[in-house]
Amino acid sequence: MKIIRLHASDEAVIKKILHGDSRAEKQLYDRYAAKMLGVCRMYIKDLHYAEDVMIQGFTRALDNLGRFRFEGSFEGWLRRIMVRESIDFLRGRTQLYFEDIETAEVPPVDTGGADIDTDLLQILIDRLPEGYRTVLVMFAVEGYSHKEIAEMLGISENTSKSQLFKARKQLQEQLGSLKRMENER
Amino acid sequence: MKDNSNLEQQLSDKLGNRSIAPTGQAWERIARNREQGKDKKKKKRIYLYYAASIAVMMLFGGYFFATVNNDVESGPQVVTSKSIEKTARAEEAVAIPEFALPGQKAEIAVAHTITKQQSDVVNLPREEVNLIAESYRNLQVNESLPPTNVAVLPEVKTITKDKLYDQEVDYLLKNAFKQVAADKQLSKPTDNTALLKEVEAEMDEYYRDKAMSIFSLKNKKIRFAVKD
Numbered sequence: 001m002k003i004i005r006l007h008a009s010d011e012a013v014i015k016k017i018l019h020g021d022s023r024a025e026k027q028l029y030d031r032y033a034a035k036m037l038g039v040c041r042m043y044i045k046d047l048h049y050a051e052d053v054m055i056q057g058f059t060r061a062l063d064n065l066g067r068f069r070f071e072g073s074f075e076g077w078l079r080r081i082m083v084r085e086s087i088d089f090l091r092g093r094t095q096l097y098f099e100d101i102e103t104a105e106v107p108p109v110d111t112g113g114a115d116i117d118t119d120l121l122q123i124l125i126d127r128l129p130e131g132y133r134t135v136l137v138m139f140a141v142e143g144y145s146h147k148e149i150a151e152m153l154g155i156s157e158n159t160s161k162s163q164l165f166k167a168r169k170q171l172q173e174q175l176g177s178l179k180r181m182e183n184e185r
Numbered sequence: 186m187k188d189n190s191n192l193e194q195q196l197s198d199k200l201g202n203r204s205i206a207p208t209g210q211a212w213e214r215i216a217r218n219r220e221q222g223k224d225k226k227k228k229k230r231i232y233l234y235y236a237a238s239i240a241v242m243m244l245f246g247g248y249f250f251a252t253v254n255n256d257v258e259s260g261p262q263v264v265t266s267k268s269i270e271k272t273a274r275a276e277e278a279v280a281i282p283e284f285a286l287p288g289q290k291a292e293i294a295v296a297h298t299i300t301k302q303q304s305d306v307v308n309l310p311r312e313e314v315n316l317i318a319e320s321y322r323n324l325q326v327n328e329s330l331p332p333t334n335v336a337v338l339p340e341v342k343t344i345t346k347d348k349l350y351d352q353e354v355d356y357l358l359k360n361a362f363k364q365v366a367a368d369k370q371l372s373k374p375t376d377n378t379a380l381l382k383e384v385e386a387e388m389d390e391y392y393r394d395k396a397m398s399i400f401s402l403k404n405k406k407i408r409f410a411v412k413d
Contacts (some may be wrong), residue, residue: 025219029212034204042200051207059218116192118199125196140193141201171192 010074017065025062032075033058036082042137043086045126050086057085083142087152090130124174132167139164 008016008027016024036057040050061081068077116124125133134153138144139160144152146160153160 022216025216026212029215033207033211035202037205037207038200038203041203041205047205050205051211054207055211055214055218058215059222062215062219063222116195116199118203121192121196121199125200136193137196137200141197143197175192 011070014065014068014070014074017062028062029058032078035075036078039079039082040086041122042125042141043083043134044089049089053085053089054082056089057082060085079142083138084152087134090134124171127174128167128170132163132170135160135163136167136171 010028010031013024013028013031017028033054037051037054040053040057041047044050044053057078061078068074125136128136135149138149138152139146146157146164149155149160150157
C-alpha cells in the first residue's frame with residue numbers, strides 16, 4: 001500500500017525551498033500566511049496595511065530562509081519577523097510614541113469571568129494608543145519580557161512597564177464602560 | 186473549566202492564534218517581490234564582478250607601469266672612464282663606414298673618440314678630466330696618420346696637438362667655473378626647486394652635447410659618402 005504524505009514537515013518544505021523549489025514556497029505561504037496576518041493585525045489597526053506588512057515580512061523570511069537554523073519552531077521564527085516588521089511599519093509612520101509615566105504595579109485586567117468575543121477584544125486593543133497596544137500585545141500575547149521589549153523597541157525597561165501599566169488601566173476603563181452599557185440595557 | 190477572568194489570557198488565547206485569510210493577490214505580490222529581489226542581487230553581483238575585474242586590471246596596469254619605469258633609469262647615471270671608453274668603442278663600431286680605407290677608419294675613430302670625450306668630460310670629476318687630458322697629451326695623432334689620409338680627410342687633420350691643448354684648457358676652465366658656481370650655491374640656503382632646475386639644466390646640456398656630437402659625426406659620414 002502506497003502512503004501519500006499530504007502534510008510535509010516545515011523542515012522538509014524549507015529544505016525544498018532552499019533547493020529552489022518555488023512550489024514549496026507557496027506551500028509554506030499557504031500554511032502560515034493567515035496566521036501571520038492575524039499577528040500583524042494585532043499591532044496594526046488597518047487590515048490592508050497589516051496585509052502589506054505580512055507580505056513584506058513573508059518576502060523577508062523567504063529571502064533569509066537560509067539563516068533559519070532549525071533550532072526552534074519555524075512558526076516562532078516567522079512570527080518574530082512579523083512582529084519586527086509591524087514595529088518597523090509603525091515606526092515608519094511615526095505612530096509609535098512612548099511617554100514616560102510613573103510606574104505602578106497594576107494587576108492584569110479582571111473581566112469578571114466574562115468570555116469576551118475575539119472581535120470585541122480586537123476593538124478593545126484597537127482603541128489603545130499605538131505605544132500601549134504594542135507593548136501590551138508583545139507582553140501578553142507574544143510573551144516577551146520587559147527587557148526584550150525594551151531592546152526591540154529601543155526604549156528603557158521602565159518605559160515598557162509604564163506603557164503596560166497605562167494599557168491595562170485603559171482596558172479596565174473600557175471594560176467598565178462596556179459593563180455599564182450592558183447593565184443599562 | 187477555563188478561567189476567563191484574565192483579559193490578557195483571553196487576548197493571548199484568542200488573538201494570538203487567530204487566522205485572517207489574506208487577499209488573493211498577496212502571494213502574487215510576494216512572488217513579484219522575490220523576483221525583484223533576485224534581479225537586484227544579480228545586478229549587484231554583476232556590478233561586483235565589474236568592480237573586481239577593474240580593480241584587477243588596475244593592479245596589473247600599476248605593476249606593469251612600475252616595472253617599465255624601473256627599467257628606465259630616472260636617477261643620475263654614474264659615469265666612469267671605463268664606461269665612457271666602452272660607449273665610445275661601441276659608437277665607433279657603428280659610426281665607421283664599411284667602405285672606408287683602413288687609414289680612414291683609424292682617423293674617424295680617433296676623431297670620434299675625441300669628440301665623444303670632449304662632450305662627456307664636462308660631467309666628469311676633476312681627477313677624471315685630468316686623466317683624460319693626460320691621455321690626450323700622449324696621443325700622437327698627426328704622427329701616426331699617413332699623409333694620404335690627411336688629404337682625404339680635411340676635417341680630421343685639423344685635430345693637432347696644439348688644438349688638443351686648447352680644448353683641454355677650455356674644458357678645465359669650464360669645469361673650474363662650474364665648480365666655483367657649485368661652491369657658491371652651497372653657501373646659499375638649499376632650495377628644492379633651484380636644485381631641480383640645476384640638475385635639469387645639467388642634464389639638458391649633457392644630452393644636447395651628446396646629440397650634437399652624434400649629429401656632427403653623421404654629418405661627417407655623409408660628407409665622406411658624398412666625396413667618395
